[in-house]
Amino acid sequence: MRKSFEKFLARQEALARQYGEAYEEKQHNRGKLTARERIEFLFDEGTFEEVDAYSPSATTSFGKTVRSYGDGVITGFGNINGRQVFAYSQDFNVQGGSLGSVHAAKIIKVQDMALKTGSPVVGLIDSGGARIQEGVASLAGYAGIFRRNVLASGVIPQISVIMGPAAGGAVYSPALTDFIFMTAATSYMFVTGPNVVKQVLNETISPEELGGASVHAVKSGVADFVFNDDENTLRGVKMLLSYLPSNNIENAPYLATDDPADRIEESLRDLVPEDPDKPYDVRNIIRLITDKGKFLEIAENYAPNIIIGLARFGGYVTGIVANQPQVMAGTLDMNSSVKAARFINFCDSFNIPILTLEDVPGFLPGADQEHAGIIRHGAKLLYAYTRATVPKITVVLRKSYGGAYIVMNSKGIGGDYNFAWPTAEIAVMGPEGAIAILYHKELAAAEDPVALKKELLAQYREEVANPYIANEKGFIDEVIDPSVTRLKIIRVLKSLEKKSVSLPRRKHGNIPL
Numbered sequence: 001m002r003k004s005f006e007k008f009l010a011r012q013e014a015l016a017r018q019y020g021e022a023y024e025e026k027q028h029n030r031g032k033l034t035a036r037e038r039i040e041f042l043f044d045e046g047t048f049e050e051v052d053a054y055s056p057s058a059t060t061s062f063g064k065t066v067r068s069y070g071d072g073v074i075t076g077f078g079n080i081n082g083r084q085v086f087a088y089s090q091d092f093n094v095q096g097g098s099l100g101s102v103h104a105a106k107i108i109k110v111q112d113m114a115l116k117t118g119s120p121v122v123g124l125i126d127s128g129g130a131r132i133q134e135g136v137a138s139l140a141g142y143a144g145i146f147r148r149n150v151l152a153s154g155v156i157p158q159i160s161v162i163m164g165p166a167a168g169g170a171v172y173s174p175a176l177t178d179f180i181f182m183t184a185a186t187s188y189m190f191v192t193g194p195n196v197v198k199q200v201l202n203e204t205i206s207p208e209e210l211g212g213a214s215v216h217a218v219k220s221g222v223a224d225f226v227f228n229d230d231e232n233t234l235r236g237v238k239m240l241l242s243y244l245p246s247n248n249i250e251n252a253p254y255l256a257t258d259d260p261a262d263r264i265e266e267s268l269r270d271l272v273p274e275d276p277d278k279p280y281d282v283r284n285i286i287r288l289i290t291d292k293g294k295f296l297e298i299a300e301n302y303a304p305n306i307i308i309g310l311a312r313f314g315g316y317v318t319g320i321v322a323n324q325p326q327v328m329a330g331t332l333d334m335n336s337s338v339k340a341a342r343f344i345n346f347c348d349s350f351n352i353p354i355l356t357l358e359d360v361p362g363f364l365p366g367a368d369q370e371h372a373g374i375i376r377h378g379a380k381l382l383y384a385y386t387r388a389t390v391p392k393i394t395v396v397l398r399k400s401y402g403g404a405y406i407v408m409n410s411k412g413i414g415g416d417y418n419f420a421w422p423t424a425e426i427a428v429m430g431p432e433g434a435i436a437i438l439y440h441k442e443l444a445a446a447e448d449p450v451a452l453k454k455e456l457l458a459q460y461r462e463e464v465a466n467p468y469i470a471n472e473k474g475f476i477d478e479v480i481d482p483s484v485t486r487l488k489i490i491r492v493l494k495s496l497e498k499k500s501v502s503l504p505r506r507k508h509g510n511i512p513l
């Protein structure tokens with residue numbers, strides 16, 4: 001054997017030794033796959049190309065020299081569902097997956113390659129944050145990663161998958177990306193950990209209570225998806241990628257369907273209850289109109305008064321934003337406004353049309369919301385809808401009142417095609433509120449106020465709060481039979497396929513933050 005080849009093989013053996021059985025066992029005992037197993041599971045078999053596998057760590061100070069190939073992160077590219085994706089996978093077994101300067105440079109290299117080639121990036125995170133021994137070099141490493149996250153935002157999809165700790169600097173790269181997955185039980189995210197909380201605030205809190213998957217899926221809204229273990233989390237990532245284009249120039253992947261475009265769903269005529277105060281699950285409507293009833297819901301446990309997610313109509317990927325009458329009567333509050341606004345921004349960046357299913361009595365009233373900034377947060381939704389230039393379709397299912405009428409993709413802010421079902425109630429406010437303001441004197445003086453109220457409510461519905469006035473005035477393009485909603489949506493999506501809008505030249509707008 002030639003000497004040069006012997007050396008080549010020796011290096012390969014040394015690398016393999018680093019990932020031996022003891023190494024694997026350590027990670028499996030924590031209920032986790034190893035960094036390498038995660039990569040193998042994520043990518044189509046045999047397609048992953050590893051970059052910089054042999055880069056040695058630069059950590060030499062503070063008596064904690066690290067002698068490892070790869071510096072605790074596996075980086076490279078391959079195919080997922082047959083399409084090119086770049087990825088990095090942090091290795092908790094090397095210095096707690098902490099980010100040293102070499103580790104950072106490797107991640108930066110794949111970020112740059114992904115941006116150059118218009119491919120998504122998936123980061124598998126299992127890290128104690130900035131590597132303490134490397135000091136400022138590791139902080140600068142994070143800075144370089146964050147900068148690329150921001151440069152790539154809206155150009156290529158970026159997905160972060162938290163599969164162990166994400167502490168300190170490790171949280172801010174995910175926060176800058178488009179979607180965050182968390183693995184229940186083994187993952188947590190916090191800017192400052194329980195030890196610091198104890199020192200600074202003298203409060204005792206466990207990592208799970210501070211930043212576990214359920215905290216971020218329900219309370220903070222940081223996590224978009226939670227799955228029970230590593231494998232299911234990675235399956236979820238592949239599923240999400242199947243709906244996303246590789247970059248902002250391409251369209252999302254078309255998937256031919258044998259679900260007929262003209263499928264009639266008569267049950268839709270009865271899904272919205274006769275009684276306007278009765279709740280229902282808007283997901284039942286979504287499942288009846290999308291291709292094969294499929295719907296990938298995002299952030300389902302955060303601000304559940306609004307539903308967001310991805311589906312296909314006639315094979316074309318569409319983002320859905322739907323008020324959920326089942327939760328808080330579908331009112332818009334701060335969290336639901338921000339949740340929907342961010343999703344609309346994502347869809348608009350990546351050429352994904354937006355379908356809005358509307359049943360909203362208004363913004364949530366009260367000092368809590370006003371003092372915490374519902375004006376500022378609600379404006380995000382208004383801004384996001386108005387700025388979006390992708391095809392935008394609305395179906396008013398039932399309530400469409402006041403500011404919420406305007407915000408939820410009304411024609412005035414740029415809705416391309418707005419349908420209403422016969423059950424739609426479109427007005428400045430609901431019947432009860434309107435009558436209380438306009439007829440309070442008459443009601444106070446009435447012999448039979450209950451009968452008068454009933455009469456006025458019926459009159460208001462007949463004369464004001466219905467879809468026909470809006471239709472006659474052109475604010476609703478068509479009032480439709482609910483059973484043909486799928487066909488109508490598919491037709492309009494097709495008609496809008498070549499929609500093109502140019503906005504005034506500017507550096508960027510000033511979205512309320």
Ligand code: HXC
Binds near residue numbers: 133
């Ligand atoms: C260097 C680290 C490390 C780090 C962990 N290790 N974090 N080494 N730098 N940041 C090492 C440990 O020394 C240990 O090495 C090994 O990784 C495993 O860690 P353990 O503590 O034994 O594991 P565990 O009990 O599971 O706890 C994991 C942990 C904890 C919760 C992540 O290690 C921890 O709290 N680490 C520090 C987290 C943190 O505060 N990071 C913030 C850094 S500041 P040995 O050799 O013993 O196996 C930061 C600023 C950037 O990131 C801000 C940008 C905005």
